[in-house]
Amino acid sequence: MKILVVDDDPIIRKLLFEVLTNDGHEVTLGRDGIEAVKNVESQSFGLVFMDVHMPRMNGLEALIAIRSLCPDLAVAMMDSYPDLLAQQAQGRGALTCMHKPFDLEEIRKIIREVESSILKEQ
Amino acid sequence: MTLRLRHLPMGLKTKFVLTISFLILVTSVILSVFLIEKQSRLIQRELEKRGESMARNLAHNSEYGVLVESEPLLSNLMEGLFLEEEVVHVAISNRKGTLLADWGRTEEYHRMYRERSYSPSAGPPGQAVLKRYFVAHGMEFYSFTCPIRTTRVERSKEEVGILDDKKDPTAREEIIGTASVGLSLQNMRSEIADMTRIVVLLTVLVVAVGILLAVFLVNIFVRPVKRLVYATERVASGNLSQMVNVTTKDEIGTLASSFNRMIVSLQESRDKIEEYNRTLERKVRERTAELEKTNRELESALKTLKETQVQLIQVEKMAAVGQLAAGVAHELNNPLGGILGYSQFALEKINQKPFSQFGREDTADFLQYLRDIEQQTKRCRSIIQNLLKFSRSSRKEEFEPTDLNQVVNETLTFTRHQVERSKVKLVQNLEEDLPLITGHVSQLQQVFTNLILNAVQAMPQGGTLTISTAVYRDKDEIHVSFADTGEGIPKENLDKIFEPFFSTKRVGEGTGLGLSVSYGLIRNHGGEIKVTSEKGQGSVFTVILPVSQEKATAESGRQGHQVSSG
Numbered sequence: 178m179k180i181l182v183v184d185d186d187p188i189i190r191k192l193l194f195e196v197l198t199n200d201g202h203e204v205t206l207g208r209d210g211i212e213a214v215k216n217v218e219s220q221s222f223g224l225v226f227m228d229v230h231m232p233r234m235n236g237l238e239a240l241i242a243i244r245s246l247c248p249d250l251a252v253a254m255m256d257s258y259p260d261l262l263a264q265q266a267q268g269r270g271a272l273t274c275m276h277k278p279f280d281l282e283e284i285r286k287i288i289r290e291v292e293s294s295i296l297k298e299q
Numbered sequence: 300m301t302l303r304l305r306h307l308p309m310g311l312k313t314k315f316v317l318t319i320s321f322l323i324l325v326t327s328v329i330l331s332v333f334l335i336e337k338q339s340r341l342i343q344r345e346l347e348k349r350g351e352s353m354a355r356n357l358a359h360n361s362e363y364g365v366l367v368e369s370e371p372l373l374s375n376l377m378e379g380l381f382l383e384e385e386v387v388h389v390a391i392s393n394r395k396g397t398l399l400a401d402w403g404r405t406e407e408y409h410r411m412y413r414e415r416s417y418s419p420s421a422g423p424p425g426q427a428v429l430k431r432y433f434v435a436h437g438m439e440f441y442s443f444t445c446p447i448r449t450t451r452v453e454r455s456k457e458e459v460g461i462l463d464d465k466k467d468p469t470a471r472e473e474i475i476g477t478a479s480v481g482l483s484l485q486n487m488r489s490e491i492a493d494m495t496r497i498v499v500l501l502t503v504l505v506v507a508v509g510i511l512l513a514v515f516l517v518n519i520f521v522r523p524v525k526r527l528v529y530a531t532e533r534v535a536s537g538n539l540s541q542m543v544n545v546t547t548k549d550e551i552g553t554l555a556s557s558f559n560r561m562i563v564s565l566q567e568s569r570d571k572i573e574e575y576n577r578t579l580e581r582k583v584r585e586r587t588a589e590l591e592k593t594n595r596e597l598e599s600a601l602k603t604l605k606e607t608q609v610q611l612i613q614v615e616k617m618a619a620v621g622q623l624a625a626g627v628a629h630e631l632n633n634p635l636g637g638i639l640g641y642s643q644f645a646l647e648k649i650n651q652k653p654f655s656q657f658g659r660e661d662t663a664d665f666l667q668y669l670r671d672i673e674q675q676t677k678r679c680r681s682i683i684q685n686l687l688k689f690s691r692s693s694r695k696e697e698f699e700p701t702d703l704n705q706v707v708n709e710t711l712t713f714t715r716h717q718v719e720r721s722k723v724k725l726v727q728n729l730e731e732d733l734p735l736i737t738g739h740v741s742q743l744q745q746v747f748t749n750l751i752l753n754a755v756q757a758m759p760q761g762g763t764l765t766i767s768t769a770v771y772r773d774k775d776e777i778h779v780s781f782a783d784t785g786e787g788i789p790k791e792n793l794d795k796i797f798e799p800f801f802s803t804k805r806v807g808e809g810t811g812l813g814l815s816v817s818y819g820l821i822r823n824h825g826g827e828i829k830v831t832s833e834k835g836q837g838s839v840f841t842v843i844l845p846v847s848q849e850k851a852t853a854e855s856g857r858q859g860h861q862v863s864s865g
Contacts, residue, residue, distance in 0.1 A: 185720065188637035188675055196644055230629065232722045233761070257632040278636035281643040 178223035178292060181216050183207035183239070184255065185231045189277075193226060196281055202288070210234025214242045222250060224291045226275075226284070229256040237265055244270050251291045255279070312514075312521045319513040323506050331502040338498070339491045346385070347441065350482045351428040353380060354443035358478040361391050365399060365447050365476040373400035380480060387440050388481040391447070394474065407436060408481060433481075439488070444479035448472050523551045527558060539566045608819075611799075615816040616745055630682045630716055634675035641668045641675075685713040698824075700847055701738035703768055703779055704729045710747040711766075718751065722761030723783075729768045736777060737847040738824055746817040746828075750781040750840050753813065757785030757838065770846070776826075780841040788832040796830065 180202045182193045190206050197204045205220065207213045209231040217225070225243065229236035240252055251272045267274055272291070275283055357376065364372040377389045377400060388408040390401035403409035429444045450470045523545040530543040539562055545555035645668045652661065707729060711718075718725050754764045762784035769778050788796060799815040814828075821828050825845050832838035 184633075186633040186636075188671065189633055189640075191671070192637055192640040192644070196640065199644075230720055232720050234722075257629040277632035278639045281640060281647070 178288065178295075179203045179205070179220065180288070181205050181207060181213065181220075181222045181225040181227075183209070183213040183216075183225065183231070183236070184228040185209055186228070189228070189255075193284070196284065197288075200285065200288070210236060210239030210242070213239045214246070217243050217246055217250065221247075223295060224288060225250060225252045227252055227254055229254055237269065240269050240271055251294075253287050311524055312517050315517040315521065316510070316514050319517065320506075320510045323509040323513065327502045327506050327509070331498045335491075335495050335498050338494045342487055342490050342494065346482060346484070346487045347430060347443075349385075350430065350441055350443035350480055351445070353383075353386070353480045353482075354428050354445035354478055357389065357391070357480060358445035358447045361447050361476070361478050362449050365391060365393055366449060368393065368399060370400050374402070377402055383482075385482045385486045386480060387483045388442075389479070391476060391478045393476040399476065403481075439484040440481050441484060442479050442481040444477050446474040447476040447478055449475050520551075523547055523555065527551065527555055530558065530562075534562060534565070539569065612816055612820070615749075615813060616741075618813070627682055627686045627713070631679055634678040634682070637675035638672050638679075641672050644668060645672075698737050698739050700735040701740055701743065702733060702735055703738075703743070703777055703844070704731075704733050706738070706740060706743045707747060707766055707768065707779065710744050710751065714748055714751050718755055718764060721755045721758070723755050723758055724761075724763045726763055726765040727767075728765065730770060733768055733777060734770055734846045736824070736844045738844065739820075742820045742823070746820050746842065747779070747781075749813040749817045750842070753840070754781050754783035754785070754838075757783045762837070775846040777844050777846060778841050779844070780839055782837060782839040784837040787834040787836055788830070788838050789834065790832075793830060793832060797828070 180197055182190055182197070182204055183206075184190050184193075185208055190208075194204045194206060205216055205222070207216050211234045213225070213227060214234070216222070227236045227239060231239075234242075236254055236256075240254070243250060243252060248270075252270070253273050253275055254267070254271045255275045255277055257277050273287060275287070357380065360376050361373055364376060373391050377391070380386045380389050381402060381404075386404070388401065388403040391399045393399055401409065431442045431444070433440055433442060449472070451473050452470050526545050527543055530541070533541065542559045542562060543555045545552055547555075645665060648661070648665065648668075657665070707727070711725070711727075715725070751764065751766075758764070763782075765780075765782040767778075767780045767782070769780075770776070771778065797814050797818045818828050821842055821844070826843045829841045829843065830838060831841075
């Protein structure tokens with residue numbers, strides 16, 4: 178699956194890139210909300226992992242933009258607990274909210290859910 | 300009633316007694332003198348009358364004897380007079396002055412008379428008796444001389460004795476001689492003397508009795524006055540208990556009853572005053588007790604207030620710390636994510652392929668995972684260290700020479716992340732060689748943190764935060780300003796923002812205490828915070844602090860150089 182990973186912290190990007198690529202997905206990286214929207218515009222993804230707190234454009238704003246671009250695109254927000262912004266994101270149509278630091282299994286669980294729902298649609 | 304009064308030498312009693320005595324004396328003396336005088340004259344007059352009468356009678360009776368010049372006749376007539384004790388001589392002379400008959404009680408009288416014979420030729424008409432005063436040999440006497448008269452008528456012998464001579468128109472009075480009687484004044488004198496003595500004695504008696512009476516009466520009259528005086532002395536010495544017992548119906552009585560009324564009214568006044576006094580004392584006690592109670596309440600309120608203030612500062616600090624902690628927690632989650640992720644990834648790798656089958660690439664990957672883990676762990680450490688720096692520095696509670704630039708930089712080390720991830724650009728204009736101020740480092744850090752975070756929150760869309768430090772030498776001030784490019788603060792809120800609990804944020808987002816606590820902390824440093832703002836353009840918060848008066852250098856500043864708290 179084509180997955181977009183957006184986080185301002187390089188180690189998160191690096192980790193997710195390695196793990197997801199190892200799992201067999203095609204991973205694109207973004208550093209902030211603006212890059213996230215650009216990527217969504219230019220490519221089609223199956224899932225987006227997006228951090229909430231980012232410079233220039235945060236996750237919530239990016240989510241709103243992405244939603245208007247691709248209403249069906251699954252977006253999983255990542256944040257530190259507790260976070261009001263993340264709760265708001267949920268209300269805006271985020272698939273789920275992951276609290277950092279997360280287990281790798283949580284990531285994979287979300288991916289499996291998205292894959293199975295895509296299959297269902299098909 | 301015993302009157303224990305000091306004796307007044309010129310007191311009422313003395314005055315009255317002296318006056319009355321004087322009056323009595325004077326009157327008595329005058330009266331007695333008058334009396335004596337009168338009596339004397341009376342006695343004298345009596346004597347004169349007697350003398351005159353004797354002389355007259357003798358003259359009258361001697362008419363025949365003189366006419367016939369019969370000495371025995373005349374002597375006979377005179378005899379009667381010798382019996383009178385006071386008669387000292389009698390003499391009858393004829394017209395020519397020849398003694399027809401004379402008698403004297405003593406030889407001296409004889410002589411005396413003879414030496415001064417009376418010539419009857421020039422004599423007063425009528426019944427006038429001549430009185431003459433003689434003093435001889437220490438004896439006084441009067442001599443009364445009366446002319447002897449006869450009536451010559453032109454008539455025959457036969458008519459003599461039958462017809463009344465006096466009715467005869469041819470009657471002519473003629474003086475034929477004199478009769479004189481001498482009366483000793485001795486009797487008179489002694490009578491006068493006796494009388495005088497009696498009168499004087501009487502006077503003395505009267506005066507004495509009068510004085511005694513006066514003393515007695517004055518005593519009686521003055522007694523009420525003395526009682527009054529005594530009473531006033533009692534009152535003067537503070538004793539209002541007894542009244543004056545004087546009930547005479549005169550002015551003293553009136554005075555006494557007025558005095559008694561006065562005492563009563565005085566006593567009432569005194570009682571009233573004492574009453575007021577007691578009331579006053581009671582009120583003062585009550586009021587004092589109230590005041591003490593209020594004082595205690597105020598003291599305890601003050602204590603509570605101070606404690607609350609300390610707590611609030613702590614709360615703010617904790618909130619700041621909390622905010623930082625939230626930021627730091629945020630911070631930690633990423634490296635922890637890396638550590639957890641790579642640890643799990645490495646474990647998965649081992650599960651898939653045991654170590655023994657590791658190729659070079661696998662080993663290299665594995666080592667990289669470990670290095671990443673190590674790196675992220677170090678990152679965690681430094682984040683935590685920064686946080687501890689903030690809380691550790693707050694344990695230093697003293698005021699010391701402080702370099703504000705250093706404080707700004709330290710504050711930025713743990714707020715920089717939050718600033719930058721909020722898309723806020725940070726600009727620093729720190730003046731070099733800033734003079735030191737006497738400051739409390741952790742408090743200043745707290746204030747600067749508060750202002751920085753406020754600025755960041757004012758720019759949710761991002762913007763620029765400019766932190767500047769500058770010294771104003773003419774005013775001995777250092778200005779640290781935090782300028783944002785946010786929405787600005789409405790004019791009507793500008794002076795409210797430093798009020799406690801004033802907040803434009805929603806419930807749950809911030810306590811509203813930050814600025815008020817910061818304001819208080821800066822006031823504690825002897826400075827103030829000023830704010831200017833333009834709607835739509837941003838706000839500038841300027842912290843103004845006085846330059847330290849101590850001549851400490853920047854290097855020694857941070858080594859705990861003790862300064863008396865300013």
